[in-house]
Amino acid sequence: MDTTARLLAALEPPAQVHIGNVGANLQLAADLGYGDVALLVPADGSLVVVADARPTTAAAAIPVTRAGQVLPYGEEPEAYDSLAGGTLVCGAHRRTKRGIAFTSTAYPVGPSDRPYAVIVRHLGQSVAEAPGKMEVAFMRLADRVLDRLRAGPIGDLDLDEPYATTRTAGDGVLEVSLEGTVVYASPNAVNIMRAAGMEGTPLGGPASALPGGATAVAPVLGTDSGRSSTVEVAGRVLAYRTIGLVDGALVLVEDVTDARRREQELRVKEATIREVHHRVKNNLQTIASLLRIQARRSESEEAARALAEAVERVSSMAVVHEMLAESADESVDLASAVRTVVDMVRRGLAGAESGVAVVVTGETGLVPAQAATSLALVAAELVHNAIEHGIGEHGSGSVKVTMRRVGDDVVLEVRDDGRGLPGGFSVESSANLGLAIVRTVVQDDLRGTLAFGGRRGTTVTVRVPVSERME
Numbered sequence: 001m002d003t004t005a006r007l008l009a010a011l012e013p014p015a016q017v018h019i020g021n022v023g024a025n026l027q028l029a030a031d032l033g034y035g036d037v038a039l040l041v042p043a044d045g046s047l048v049v050v051a052d053a054r055p056t057t058a059a060a061a062i063p064v065t066r067a068g069q070v071l072p073y074g075e076e077p078e079a080y081d082s083l084a085g086g087t088l089v090c091g092a093h094r095r096t097k098r099g100i101a102f103t104s105t106a107y108p109v110g111p112s113d114r115p116y117a118v119i120v121r122h123l124g125q126s127v128a129e130a131p132g133k134m135e136v137a138f139m140r141l142a143d144r145v146l147d148r149l150r151a152g153p154i155g156d157l158d159l160d161e162p163y164a165t166t167r168t169a170g171d172g173v174l175e176v177s178l179e180g181t182v183v184y185a186s187p188n189a190v191n192i193m194r195a196a197g198m199e200g201t202p203l204g205g206p207a208s209a210l211p212g213g214a215t216a217v218a219p220v221l222g223t224d225s226g227r228s229s230t231v232e233v234a235g236r237v238l239a240y241r242t243i244g245l246v247d248g249a250l251v252l253v254e255d256v257t258d259a260r261r262r263e264q265e266l267r268v269k270e271a272t273i274r275e276v277h278h279r280v281k282n283n284l285q286t287i288a289s290l291l292r293i294q295a296r297r298s299e300s301e302e303a304a305r306a307l308a309e310a311v312e313r314v315s316s317m318a319v320v321h322e323m324l325a326e327s328a329d330e331s332v333d334l335a336s337a338v339r340t341v342v343d344m345v346r347r348g349l350a351g352a353e354s355g356v357a358v359v360v361t362g363e364t365g366l367v368p369a370q371a372a373t374s375l376a377l378v379a380a381e382l383v384h385n386a387i388e389h390g391i392g393e394h395g396s397g398s399v400k401v402t403m404r405r406v407g408d409d410v411v412l413e414v415r416d417d418g419r420g421l422p423g424g425f426s427v428e429s430s431a432n433l434g435l436a437i438v439r440t441v442v443q444d445d446l447r448g449t450l451a452f453g454g455r456r457g458t459t460v461t462v463r464v465p466v467s468e469r470m471e
Contacts, residue, residue: 002068003043003048003068004048004050004067004068007041007043007048007050008020008041008050011041011116015110015116015117017153017162018109018110018117018152018153019039019041019050019109019116019117020153020162021149021153021154021162021163021164022039022051022109022117022119022149022150022153023039023050023051024162024164025145025149025154025164025165025166026038026039026051026052026053026119027053027166027167028145028164028165028166028167029053029119029121029142029145029146029149030053030054030055030056031055031056031057031166031167032057032138032139032141032142032145032167032173033055033121033123033138033139033142033143033146034055034057034058034123034124034127034135034138034139034142035055035058035060035061035102035121035122035123035124035127036052036053036054036055036060036061036062036102036121036122037052037053037119037120037121037122037146038051038052038053038062038066038076038119038120039051039052039109039117039118039119039120040071040076040079040083040117040118040119040120041116041117041118042083042116042117043070046070046071046072047070047071047076047079047080047083047118048068048069048070048071049065049066049067049068049069049071050067050068050117051067052065052066052067056167057138058124058127059098059100059124060100061097061098061100061102061122061124062097062122063098076104076106076120077091077093078090078091078104078105078106078120079104079106079118079120081106082106082107082108082115082118083106083108083115083117083118085108086108086111086112086113086114086115087108087112088105088106088107088108088147089105089106090103090105091103091104091105091106094125100124100126101124101125101126102122102123102124102125103122103123103125103128104120104121104122104123105120105121105123105143106118106119106120106121107119107120107121107146107147107149107150108150109149109150110150119146119149119150121142121146123139127139134186134187137173137175137184137186138173138186140175141173141175141184141250144245144246144247144250145243145245145250147245147246148224148243148244148245148246151224152224154224154225154226154243154244155224155225155226156225156226156227157219157220157223157225157226157227158227163225163226163227163228163243164226165226165228165241165243165252167252168252168254170188170254170255171188171252171253171254172185172186172187172188172189172190172191172192172193172252172253172254173185173186173188173189173250173251173252174186174189174202174207174210174250174251174252174253175248175249175250175251176207176217176221176248176249176250176251177247177248178221178222178247178248180206180207180208180217180218180221181204181205181206181207182202182203182204182205182206182207182210183203183204183248184203185201185202185203189202189251189253190202190203192238192253192254192255193210193211193253195236195255196211196212196233196234196236196238196255197211197233197234197236198210198211207221207249207251211231211233211234211236211238212229212231212233212238212240215229215231216229216231216238216240216242216251216253217240217242217249217251220242220243220244220249221244221248221249222244223244224244225243225244226241226242226243226244227240227241227242228240228241228242229242230256235257236255236257237255237256237257237260238253238254238255238256239253239254239255239256240252240253241253280318284314284315284317284318285315285318287314288311288314288315288318291307291308291310291311291314292307292308292311294307295307295308295311309384309433309434312344312345312380312384313377313380313381313437315341315344317373317376317377319337319340319341319344319376330368330369331366331367331368331369331372332366332367332369332372333364333365333366333367334364334365334366334367334371334372334375334376334403334410335360335362335363335364335403337372337376338360338375338376338379338401338403338412339360341376341379341380342358342360342379342380342383342401343358343360344380345380345383345384345387346358346383346387346399356387356391356396356397356398356399357397357398357399358383358387358398358399358400358401359398359399359400359401360401360402360403361400361401361402361403362402362403362404363403363404363405364403364404364405364410365405367410367466368466371410371446371464371466374441374442374445374446375410375412375446375462375464377437377441378412378438378441378442378462379401379412379414381434381435381437381438382401382412382414382434382438382460382462383399383401383414384434385432385434385435386399386414386415386416386418386458386460387399387416389418389432391416391417391418397416397417397418397457398416398417399414399415399416400413400414400415400416401413401414401415402415406463408465408466409448409463409464409465409466410463410464410466411461411462411463412461412462412463412464413459413460413461413462414459414460415454415457415458415459415460416457416458417456417457418457418458419457420454420455420456420457420458421452421454421458425452427439427450427452438450438460438462442462442464446464446465447464447465448462448463448464448465449461449462449463450462451463
């Protein structure tokens with residue numbers, strides 16, 4: 001257990017929940033306050049950082065996380081003084097790091113007579129000395145959020161759990177008084193409200209008059225809770241995150257109309273693709289059925305055998321399309337597909353009670369549809385060849401299929417303990433149709449390699465790159 005986990009585990013459960021909620025909301029405070037924020041807990045007379053955040057809205061005096069570090073008194077004196085006195089401490093002494101001058105403010109966390117943590121907030125002087133109207137409003141809200149967090153965890157108004165949120169790019173920020181009046185609205189918030197059908201400015205008006213405000217904002221006023229909600233108004237979809245403060249509320253609002261539209265389009269596209277795979281699978285199964293009928297009616301044993309092999313090839317491709325029809329993306333678990341295909345070949349050639357044992361081992365993870373379809377066909381052909389020609393008339397033996405991922409490649413190996421390769425064997429000159437298909441698929445279509453060997457029996461190794469097809 002690391003230092004941070006050990007320190008938190010030593011606290012009472014309510015304190016653990018409180019500190020966890022403070023840590024989850026630090027990024028919000030950092031972005032609103034234009035400065036680094038850290039959460040520290042005491043340990044053996046020192047203070048240890050258990051969580052911190054750096055702003056995305058300003059240059060950070062502390063560029064990397066200090067989580068797990070012990071901070072001496074000289075580095076954060078305000079934090080030590082705040083914890084000792086149980087009061088807010090505003091540092092007047094300016095410090096400089098990375099060329100950024102800043103001052104620190106410390107907020108005790110927990111009961112004033114026995115705080116169990118302290119929040120330290122840095123404020124860069126470049127922001128503090130010449131702030132604009134928006135910066136003043138945001139920093140005021142950051143201070144109020146931290147003041148709210150020091151008292152206790154923010155509860156979720158709808159769920160029985162703590163509430164946490166953060167800012168997103170392009171969202172709007174509003175401040176609402178306890179009486180429900182909008183006392184500040186950022187330029188982004190004004191634009192979002194107008195796009196949702198609001199005339200004029202929300203500033204000075206009731207929060208309940210905001211598009212969706214009656215359900216997204218009003219219920220949080222006068223509470224110590226937060227709430228996330230989504231409303232549809234005037235053809236726009238607005239995502240609200242509202243936090244109740246001591247004397248009002250902080251409101252973050254984002255127009256997610258385009259994102260929702262893209263999500264909907266993506267869902268439709270995915271459903272369409274799955275339906276296409278389902279139909280392809282059905283069509284392939286229909287073709288396989290027709291080939292079976294033709295094979296049964298054929299008077300030529302050679303023709304019937306060729307048609308049966310064609311059924312296997314078509315069915316192998318159908319297996320992958322069936323898996324794709326049930327998948328949320330255009331990739332499948334190749335190992336699962338190969339197991340299904342190999343079992344189908346074994347039952348078709350050797351029968352359920354034969355002396356041929358076929359074992360499939362290994363995992364490959366997800367593989368793109370095109371490569372998976374081809375590799376399933378390759379596996380079927382190689383197992384078919386191993387049973388029919390490797391083991392042959394002996395009627396008993398074993399075939400082992402192994403799969404693995406090696407970097408960006410998938411390696412498929414089929415090994416039998418049959419009679420082995422004939423003298424002078426060459427896949428390029430072989431008249432075996434199955435091997436010709438394997439060679440074409442592996443070398444030409446998948447740009448992979450194909451190797452034959454083995455002292456006892458035959459081992460065929462296929463290695464295919466799949467990383468490019470995954471992108």
